[in-house]
Amino acid sequence: MFIFAIAIVVKICDIQFVHGDTYRDLAETRTVKNVTIPANRGNIYSADGSLLATSVPKYDIRIDALAPSDATFNKYLVSLSDSLSRYSGKSSSYYQNQLRKARANKNRYFLLARNIGYSDYARMRNFPMLNLGAFKGGLIVEQTTKREYPMGGIAQRSIGYERYDEDGNVTRPGIDGAYGVQYLRGVDGHRLKQKIGNGQWKPLTDYNEIEPRDGYDVYSTIDTNIQDIAHHALLEQLEKYKADHGCVVVMEVATGEIRAISNLGRTSDGYYYEKLNYAVGESHEPGSTFKLMAVTAALEDKVIDTSDVVDTKNGVLTFYGKHVRDSHHGGYGKITVSEAFEVSSNTGIVQAIYGSYKNNPKKFVDRLDAMNLNNKLDLPILGEGTPIIPHPDDKQRWNGIALQWMAYGYGVSFTPLQTLTFYNAVANDGEMVKPRFIREVKEFDQTVERFDKEVINPKIASEETIKKVQQLLKNVVEKEHGTGHRLYSSNFSMAGKTGTCQKDYKNKEKLNYISSFAGYFPADNPKYSCIVVIHEPDKSVGYYGADVSGPVFKKIAQKIFTDTPIYDEVKTLEVKNTSVENEYQEYYSVVNNGKAIMPDVTGLPAMDAVSLLENMGLKVKFNGVGVVKKQSVEKGVKIKPNQTVELES
Template sequence: MPHSKQIKALWFLTICLGLGFCLLGYRLVDLQVLRHESLSLESNKNTQRRIERRPRRGNILDVKGNLLATSKLVRTVCADPSIIGTNYLAVAETLEPVMQINAQMLAEKLEPRYILNKEGQTNCDKYVVLKRKVDDDEWTSITNAMEHLIFCSNESALSRRYRRELNQIRQHSLFSEEDQLRVYPNGSLAAHVIGYVGADEKTLPDGTPDVQIKGRDGVEATLNTFLEGVQGWRQTEADRSNRELVAYREQNLAPRDGYTAVLTIDAGIQHIVESELAVAWEDHEPVSVACTVVRPNTGEILALANLPTFDPNHLLGSNPDARRNRVISDIAEPGSTFKIVVVSAALNENVVKLTDMVDCEGGMFHYAGYTLHDAHEKYNLLSVENVVAKSSNVGAAKIGIQLGAERLAEYIHRFGIGSTTGIQLPGEVRGIVHPLSRWSKLSITHVPMGHEVAATPLQMCLAMSAIANKGVLMRPQLIDHLEDSDGKLVARYFPQVARRVVSERAARQMVEALKAVVSTNGTGTKAQLDFYTVAGKTGTAQKAVNGHYVNHKFFSSFIGFFPADNPELCISVVFDEPNWKKGYYGSATGVPVFKRIAERAANYLAIPPEIIRNQALAATGVSAGD
């Protein structure tokens, strides 16, 4: 029989155990039921991770598939000062040679900063960015340097706990985040078309900065939504060292990389244009020189170049003025190239014929109390064709008067002057065309020779292309198609007709007049090519500053196309303020550049030689139309 004392002890033990179980039960209910939500959140915060998966920004290719812009995967080096603690000076000194950042600057970033939160608790800053756009090799050097970081000569003498802390610093104090660097393998080639990117920085709800690449100019900006892609994410868990536990991965949505944009630009033609502009820059010392090469039949832009230019790989060192795409953002009085508008309008309206004679009054025409002069020579009677060929201001003014202000204004708009062309680039301006109500009595004589209107070089090039294209104005096309990262076609851009400007007959007559410009008695004789007939127009306009024309400051240009009767290319060359001592007329500046570009471009594109082909076909008895 058990002793009563033993029974008491048994009861006591039972009660103690019961109480213990009750306490444990209460604790269990407290943790699992009463504080479930807050503790569950805390637990999830410790283990669960949502990793944003950045898409790769799409490439930009030229029409032949040459890479113009691409993205390089790089890293942003970050540090956790709470792990580094008081050892920040040693870490900064170790990182200085590999990161090439001053140790003092690094130490300032790595020094722990304590922040008082809303609950009155002191938290150490756990995230600082040390360096952006670090490539893989540099990151490997950084991690190697950290692994071999020596804090003191005899570390084994330190306490175990302290040694563990130092190892934590070596292994976990620095980490990297994925980032992208935009790379332009061709440097400054087609820089004004491709544009450049910038960083769009914002702070995420958890306080960490988020930097995203955004297109700032050029195609990078226009096609930003297509190029940037769609972000993916991964819902997963991580261990204590923040390493992902793949087995606990719940959601994993891959990002959709940005589309590849294939432009109509041909890197070969672009290089030819830029190298010739560089020669012209040396020869004429202008403030700027710009060139556009267009296929008149489709409006495709094969090359678009400006000097001065910039290298989008080194944007910080570039001059903002050099980044301006003058072909679409600068306007100027076009000068004599504008005569194509008035003469083709007059031909279209049957106001004149090419053979009609115009009295150029010996190069001085008195009208509304103002005397208009011819720039080149003094002419008396000139045919309409020769008015264009000799670029007579008096002749053009008289044709303008015959046409009338209303019809002239209508044709100016039809040719696209005064409205944007619709090129797929940001920052295009409309030019200046005054409403008819604001025209003075003199305007009808000034506008035909390219005064009192302002147009962009692209507008004038497209107006010339319309004449080359049998009177049909095309919208400029810069993007050929978009494809995904596997090379599958996503969208194709087709040539678009803007409108018919003049009839085919009037355009054909105008081409004949423009051929005369490049003949032996025209202003653009030097534009003649060995294997092709050329049609074109020279232009020279005095520069206006603060409403007054300035001596020795000119815009000079030449816009031409070839082969004249079946045009493949229309090339516009525009000089802003060429050195007047070295020649400032379009015939002296733009024409030689046009000729060199045309010869090299025809050679590069293997455009069939017109003259030889006709001779050969005549020999074989086959008609030239096939």
């Protein structure tokens, strides 16, 4: 027995003096933990300052029913219940019974409201008893953030959205994902929480141990007016032709800035929404829009000229049992290369290209490579499709008809954005610039990084060649025989090329079409380039590029550059998702009249002060930890939207 007692004493000494610190640390980690406070993701803005993506705070309000003293609980029970009743519509007696039951059951985590907005949170934290804080009143506030997109589904695939898998992991496509890690995500903060039983934890203090640093704001190149025009022009045409899907991209010629990008796909119920980023990711045979690349290459190699005459052979050419046909029955007879391009004669262009390169097809492919057509654009947005240009050394892709089929856009593949980048280079007098989605990144009012024009190729072809193909594109619209002549307007000029490409042509039962139009406007000194691609229009309604995609191009150009009532309406563009708009206005409440007054936030916990000021549309910098002791803008001073306020503890 004596020996057993000695053993106990030794063990106690070991626990207390030898391993005491270890066991105390272990006990503390089991009752207190450092909880991550997620930083708010930065906002995404359009080029015209409209909000495209934002993080809106949501709050769960709970009460530790054991925290208030008996005197405090009894004093404020009825008045708190009355306030909760007015807020929720439930009776005061209901809340009195629930709160008494929670206290009797020693519930230290009783839920009062879940997933509420900032204004409701600000109201509830001033309710009787709750306004005494965490330790005297039992108030527990848990904040989360929800990513919102005030413009709704417009440009969703390019701006971004949140997609959760079964395990709760989130992925974000578009700008929100591409610039998330480096700029938008921010740095998380930390807050101590104490275990209060039954797996429940409550904040140990009213402030965070480490304040989160919110992410930077990203300013995109998207113009919401042009985006709205492009979206609705595309949607209208998709519905008219009952097409499967389509996309439109509008790019600023000189800079490569993407002003609008819309990707719409049809659902099983017949509606259209942004299913996939077709403009960036869908590589397909372009058809006749590739004739610009083919003719540019041949002109640059000086193996043809626009005045050369080609024989369209009654509209049919045959190679190894395979036929090249013109859409115009009987062909066009003998015409110039310029005319063949303008009427989009397949046989005429094939004659010009095949006749010039049949003895050295590698020269043709090398010229295409030199014009950067065989390279990805290296976009920040993930999922870019790979361009395909077969090479004579590639025995799997090259055969006796490869060159002929390439001449009019078959056997090669590009994404719409890759095709547009080449057309934009022609509009830009030969300078090929990289498509750009982001203009700058800011923290408060300070620029963190600016994204300038990035040149891919300073000169895809000589000035002589560029001038010739610019004239060809202009003729397509302006000349009466041009395939794009129905787009012609005396009010503004356009230049471009129609495209009608067969899809699944190896199976007659599945045969379908891709209708496209690529070009720029105005034709002289162009401001914007644009591509419209529509897949699988109803063949009984129409499928030619001039009929299906051309009108979308024209409508976009018309509404941008003409003073029509329709354009006036577009300039008063409203947020599409009104519920999101209300959420946004509730939290940020951007002041437009300049009459907002700076409140006194000294004495408030940092989280509350920051939320309050951001709710008023201010940018807030906080230095320190805990309660606010000093503010850079004095109370009562008029404040302006986006003004920066510094707080110190």
